[in-house]
Amino acid sequence: MYAYDELDRTLINERVSEFRDQVKRRLSGELTEDEFKMLRLQNGVYLQLHAYMFRVAIPYGTLSSKQLRRLAHVARRYDRGYGHFTTRQNIQFNWIKLAELPDALADLADVGIHAMQTSGNNTRNVTSDQWAGVAPGEIEDPRIWSELLRQYTTLHPEFSFLPRKFKFAITASAHDRAAIKVHDIGLRLHRNAAGETGFEVLVGGGLGRTPFIGKTIKPFVHGHDLLSYVESILRVYNQYGRRDNIYKARIKILVHELGIEKFAQEVEEEWLQMRDSALAIDDSVIEDLRSRFSYPAYEKLPHMPEELKKAAHDPHFEAWRKNSVFPHKVPGYAIVTLSLKPVGGPPGDATADQMDAIADLADKYSFGEIRVGHEQNLALPHVARRDLPVLWKALDKIGVATPNVNLVSDIIACPGLDYCSLANARSIPIAQELTRRFANHETANLIGRLHINISGCINACGHHHVGHIGILGVEKNGEEFYQITIGGRADEKAEVGTLIGPAVPYGEVADVVEDIVEAYLALRARPDELFIDTVKRLGVEPFRERVYATR
Amino acid sequence: MPLVKHGKVATDTFVHLADDAEIPGDGAILISAVRFLEDAEGRSGRVGRTGVIWPNNRDVDDLVPYLDRLAVIALVFPTFRDGRAYSQARLLRERHGFKGELRATGQVLRDQFVFMLRAGFDAFEVKKDSDAEAFATTVKHYSVFYQPTGDGRVTALHRRMQLRHSESAGQ
Numbered sequence: 001m002y003a004y005d006e007l008d009r010t011l012i013n014e015r016v017s018e019f020r021d022q023v024k025r026r027l028s029g030e031l032t033e034d035e036f037k038m039l040r041l042q043n044g045v046y047l048q049l050h051a052y053m054f055r056v057a058i059p060y061g062t063l064s065s066k067q068l069r070r071l072a073h074v075a076r077r078y079d080r081g082y083g084h085f086t087t088r089q090n091i092q093f094n095w096i097k098l099a100e101l102p103d104a105l106a107d108l109a110d111v112g113i114h115a116m117q118t119s120g121n122n123t124r125n126v127t128s129d130q131w132a133g134v135a136p137g138e139i140e141d142p143r144i145w146s147e148l149l150r151q152y153t154t155l156h157p158e159f160s161f162l163p164r165k166f167k168f169a170i171t172a173s174a175h176d177r178a179a180i181k182v183h184d185i186g187l188r189l190h191r192n193a194a195g196e197t198g199f200e201v202l203v204g205g206g207l208g209r210t211p212f213i214g215k216t217i218k219p220f221v222h223g224h225d226l227l228s229y230v231e232s233i234l235r236v237y238n239q240y241g242r243r244d245n246i247y248k249a250r251i252k253i254l255v256h257e258l259g260i261e262k263f264a265q266e267v268e269e270e271w272l273q274m275r276d277s278a279l280a281i282d283d284s285v286i287e288d289l290r291s292r293f294s295y296p297a298y299e300k301l302p303h304m305p306e307e308l309k310k311a312a313h314d315p316h317f318e319a320w321r322k323n324s325v326f327p328h329k330v331p332g333y334a335i336v337t338l339s340l341k342p343v344g345g346p347p348g349d350a351t352a353d354q355m356d357a358i359a360d361l362a363d364k365y366s367f368g369e370i371r372v373g374h375e376q377n378l379a380l381p382h383v384a385r386r387d388l389p390v391l392w393k394a395l396d397k398i399g400v401a402t403p404n405v406n407l408v409s410d411i412i413a414c415p416g417l418d419y420c421s422l423a424n425a426r427s428i429p430i431a432q433e434l435t436r437r438f439a440n441h442e443t444a445n446l447i448g449r450l451h452i453n454i455s456g457c458i459n460a461c462g463h464h465h466v467g468h469i470g471i472l473g474v475e476k477n478g479e480e481f482y483q484i485t486i487g488g489r490a491d492e493k494a495e496v497g498t499l500i501g502p503a504v505p506y507g508e509v510a511d512v513v514e515d516i517v518e519a520y521l522a523l524r525a526r527p528d529e530l531f532i533d534t535v536k537r538l539g540v541e542p543f544r545e546r547v548y549a550t551r
Numbered sequence: 552m553p554l555v556k557h558g559k560v561a562t563d564t565f566v567h568l569a570d571d572a573e574i575p576g577d578g579a580i581l582i583s584a585v586r587f588l589e590d591a592e593g594r595s596g597r598v599g600r601t602g603v604i605w606p607n608n609r610d611v612d613d614l615v616p617y618l619d620r621l622a623v624i625a626l627v628f629p630t631f632r633d634g635r636a637y638s639q640a641r642l643l644r645e646r647h648g649f650k651g652e653l654r655a656t657g658q659v660l661r662d663q664f665v666f667m668l669r670a671g672f673d674a675f676e677v678k679k680d681s682d683a684e685a686f687a688t689t690v691k692h693y694s695v696f697y698q699p700t701g702d703g704r705v706t707a708l709h710r711r712m713q714l715r716h717s718e719s720a721g722q
Contacts, residue, residue, distance in 0.1 A: 007707040011695040018692055022662065030681065038632055039662055121632065151697040151707065157669035158641055158700070161634025238638045273646065278699035278706075285708055288715060 003292050004112040012109045019043050020102035044115030049421050054096040055118040060128035060146040061089040061372040065359035070111045072355035078104045085348040087374045089127045122160045123153035127169045129177045130373035134381045136329045139189045142172035144290050159234045163241035164249035181205045181214045181494035184251045198222045204255030207460035211496045212252040215260045228279040232271035296367035296382050301332025311389035323403035334385050338378040338400040343439045346428045347413045348376030357398045365391050407444040409435040416456030423456035425473025425480035433510045450531045466490035468532045470497045480506040487535040500544045519546035553683035555675040595620035607635035618649045628657035637670045644671030645701035664689050669700050
């Protein structure tokens with residue numbers, strides 16, 4: 001956990017009081033809606049279909065139990081008793097009243113949580129691997145660098161009015177759980193031949209209506225140079241990114257139009273003039289940041305304790321353990337994923353009561369720490385393996401132990417037309433229906449790893465382009481239709497999915513997905529060939545045939 | 552439109568000159584970039600003080616040869632949402648060492664004052680009177696800054712390191 005110091009606390013309190021004044025000026029009419037809009041966006045406040053939506057940052061996906069309890073409090077006190085975890089390590093509340101927002105922000109600021117720059121055309125919440133600091137084989141904890149970037153990007157005087165939003169993601173593991181290739185800047189921590197820590201820097205990834213996989217702009221940027229290099233990218237983008245067309249304003253378009261070589265050259269020229277500026281970071285700064293992250297005092301514990309051996313006789317426990325429990329870098333401990341994808345539920349939602357209960361369980365079994373992943377699930381990152389059986393019972397009781405992590409019903413979905421003013425179609429009911437179709441755990445297990453991502457419009461908040469199966473809601477003559485893509489993925493082998501054919505109406509989506517899954521089961525070379533690998537091997541055609549033969 | 556300088560509303564001593572107006576030999580004037588570049592040597596060599604209004608889509612490098620002879624550079628925010636002039640301001644101040652007045656013009660609103668100050672602006676053609684009057688209090692709102700810019704404000708990182716050194720010195 002990163003502990004705020006007096007300076008961090010002061011800054012977010014100053015931000016809250018500034019926003020309180022801005023809201024006051026809006027309510028009195030001193031600020032027009034046009035003037036206020038960007039100010040509220042920069043504090044995480046959208047105007048949605050029914051009410052204001054409030055998006056709160058969970059930087060690099062790390063929460064303390066105290067913070068989670070405070071999110072529960074906000075859900076209860078200012079909203080309707082629940083929150084929605086997003087694909088970018090944020091939580092959204094859907095029913096907030098404008099006049100109460102400053103109070104909600106103040107309550108959050110008390111525990112070191114803010115909503116700065118969770119929307120608007122600025123640098124957004126810096127996201128990272130939800131297993132940062134605990135994943136076996138990690139280069140080092142990427143959250144140190146994430147926090148450095150969080151501070152650097154917060155209220156940046158030059159880059160708070162960029163052409164468009166700008167997102168960072170960082171990973172330090174070979175397996176990318178942070179989807180860095182679909183971010184404006186993706187950072188992969190690695191070591192060079194001299195053993196120095198640095199970053200492969202990717203630029204220009206993104207989804208939306210024109211999806212691009214990020215391209216490597218520089219294979220190794222030394223940690224000392226991270227901020228100056230990032231500033232060079234942002235400066236080139238701020239000056240030359242398109243502002244004439246909102247759909248062409250992301251950095252991916254600039255990179256695409258200039259070409260990565262030319263763009264890289266512009267950045268390099270800029271960088272050479274400032275790499276030795278005040279932005280150069282020396283080791284003592286990193287050490288100071290590192291010292292404000294606290295780590296649990298792990299015990300020496302057995303890998304296979306008695307409790308676990310005993311529980312192995314319970315098939316329900318075993319099904320959950322095999323699905324939701326992952327290796328930890330420390331022997332005797334495990335990472336536990338909490339599924340926020342119950343059968344029939346909206347993906348990523350948690351009630352205030354669930355949040356409180358999870359916070360209590362984190363205190364008891366995970367050194368008070370909770371993580372949020374981009375798949376819209378939570379994790380307890382430091383669970384002693386001996387505690388798994390008792391933890392499972394407690395998680396099951398509150399409905400977050402569905403053993404479907406990474407399986408077909410572990411669906412990513414945006415809020416869609418049920419909430420969002422941009423949406424063309426509903427996402428949540430499609431996800432809910434799919435979880436019902438694939439509710440049988442045996443079947444889901446047989447299918448194996450399969451990521452379904454659903455977006456209710458072309459803005460792609462549900463990351464449909466990079467779903468193994470992607471579902472995109474569109475509107476045709478006033479009706480909801482859905483385009484289906486397959487073969488997308490968001491990890492280190494990131495790829496944009498391919499459309500399998502004409503859009504299908506709302507009522508047929510679940511049938512089509514079932515057809516695709518059945519085709520896969522018939523086509524796969526071996527039971528352990530994953531869906532995504534079968535699509536890679538065979539292409540889209542056999543799936544297209546299967547789906548459209550009878551339609 | 553009130554002008555704020557040195558933290559308070561001030562009289563604008565510069566005359567905004569239309570592109571078709573004759574350029575006087577003396578007196579402080581503010582002219583467009585086009586007008587300036589027609590005869591940059593002549594304009595910057597006037598007896599009177601010269602300022603130029605520089606658009607936000609034009610490279611500031613073109614101004615570099617004349618910086619020590621320019622009294623004012625006015626950068627433009629066509630809307631407050633267009634942030635290009637922040638980069639121009641920092642480049643002029645921090646890279647090219649411009650010492651004259653750097654003026655923010657266009658949709659200049661209260662809620663951007665701190666960003667503008669930090670980027671190097673020191674004069675503001677403020678859109679609303681109420682914002683101009685609130686300048687002094689508004690810019691005191693923040694006391695913590697995460698990024699190093701040329702404005703000299705000490706960053707949080709730097710303050711922490713100082714604190715560390717004083718702590719270890721005291722041990």
